[in-house]
Amino acid sequence: MVDLFALIFLVASLFMLAGRSIINTIILLTVQALALCLIAFYLGLSSQETNWHMVIVGGLTLVVKVIILPWVFYKLVYKVNLHREVSLSVGLVSSILIGLLLIGLAYGYIVPVLLKDIPVGGHLISAALAGVLLGCFFMISRRSALSQLIGVVAMENGLFLCGVAVTGGMPLIIELGIFFDILVGALVMALMTYQINDTFETIDTKFLNKLKG
């Protein structure tokens, strides 16, 4: 069951690389977060004893990453009038190929070779690390401030899954701190995107190139 959700997570990450429409990317990000939330709920409720830690974390994911953040991004798209498509620095076909390559790297090298000391159950860790890498590459391949922001959240999703996969979730106080950070951080970045749009009249990051040397 968990493996199925992890697969959904991975496919959503990969599909993010395939499109240029920002609205579709936000929807895929929501799907990704929903998969995380289901994994957390499943792990929390499936065993005999209810694991409250996982349930709380799942609830937080639902509120922060499935509801608040996509809503903020959606608002932002309308505020900055971003109906045109995002400009790319890597072409669509090659970015999907690189995406597949990164997934292969996570499944074929990082987990079996570098992390061989961690007993792997299912492919959760591989999917999580692939999610981190894909999020990172998503940021590089898009040249819009909002896409970079979405990439940061996608990376954070991968990290979260990584924590769940490797250790069964970080201690609760730290988990809370991370959620707080990601929420405030994403809001600040959204605010800054808005300011950039006001000042530069675009959020294309290729115009952010004045500071050098």
Next chain:
Amino acid sequence: MLYLLLALPMISGLLCCFTKARNAELINILGSLLTGITAIYCCLTPFMTGTAQKLNSHKIYKLLILDELSAILVFIIGVVGTTCCLYGVTYLRQERSHGAIAEKRVGLFFGLLHFFVATMYLAVLADNLGVMWVAIEGTTIVSALLVAFYGNKSALEAAWKYLIICTVGIAFAMLGIILTFYAARGVLGSDEISLSWQQLYLVADQLDPSLMKLAFIFILVGYGTKAGLFPLHTWLPDAHSQAPSPVSALLSGVLLNCAIYAIIRFHLLTTLAVGEGFSNQLLIIFGLLSMVAALPFILVQKDIKRLLAYSSVEHVGIIILGVGLGGALGYTGAILHLINHALGKSVLFLSAGTLAQRYKSKLIPKIHGIGQWLPVTSAIFMASLLAIGGLPPFGLFFSELTIASQGFQVKGTLVGFVFLMVIAVVFSGLIYFGGKMYFSDPGACPPKKERFSASHVLLLLPLGLLLLQGIYMPHAIQQLINQVVKFMLLGGMPSV
């Protein structure tokens, strides 16, 4: 007491945000003085009571903790943070008279400044890798808002790059923490206690070495980004040059040190778990790389604040190299250099900020004849420039010398030679630019002589500490430093 240290800047920050400019200034002055006094009091306690907290017994866990190493950082934040907050008052009045900052945003500025200080205190006081990570990520968010405070194109660009690069970088540190948690879980259980520094040091030899090696690499990449180590330093000159000067001083003097502190802690842990020869090699390599890489940018720089920012990259390299070399000499040099660089560089940024304000430009060729125009500020500027360059009467000379001698002893001639050459070339570069600004034709006759004022006293205080340290080091302070070094040599155990 430690909670008070966090609460004070938070409260004054909140108050500043919601009051008018005039009251905000007052709250800022009061709040930063109170915080500073509390910080100094706190950082003396571990030395007064002898062996810090007696945490040799297992399974005692507190959220905040103050041991010898964090006391040093609390001292730095206390002194530099207070200086910057107080100097911010004068700086902001100037900016308001130019119309660069609107009257109603003054409260917000001081509020953010205090939040920034509070997150840094949390980062160095937290006895938990996870909380520390959250705090360091918090510093990024708050300080990015401060970097973008002017709201013009270049400030926004710098803030955006800073925010994105550091957030992505620090995500890798989280991977390192997850691995550490996994390694520690088998020994300490899955509560938050297994991410406590104190407990981890006690059981370090039972942690899986290969996992800890991997974790250290992730941590070095993550916090190295934040500290401005070479290949990942690109955000640093942008953010430092575009931020308002009190913020640049805080970024360079304190924030970099917080990231270095995190690396030092993890280095001690890795050394205990893996043994010598892994993490210190990496630190030596990256330390030297940062020093050498900063060199060309310093020599051809035109922007005064970017010049200082690249000099920060070089000094971070020196500190990391000192830690990597290790031993009593290496650690002593690194700790002293940490303190000295924070004091010297913050004064330098603050006085350079005043110069740039007066000349309405940050370009070195446009700032000429500062000796005649601003005799007091320029004297302080030149003195701190010489101090940062490493001229003998100042403390930095001695800390650099200590690290160099350890380099010659441990790693042979090559490391020591490269180290000294870089410092010598950087020194000549700084003197060249300083001389160009000081001994040049001021153009028109200065309209009014600059008066000696309270803000100059503020700058002279850290400078005096640097000078004192170079000329006469009191025995008591030597004892304190020795205690810290012993703490580090024992790998994070309280010295008995």
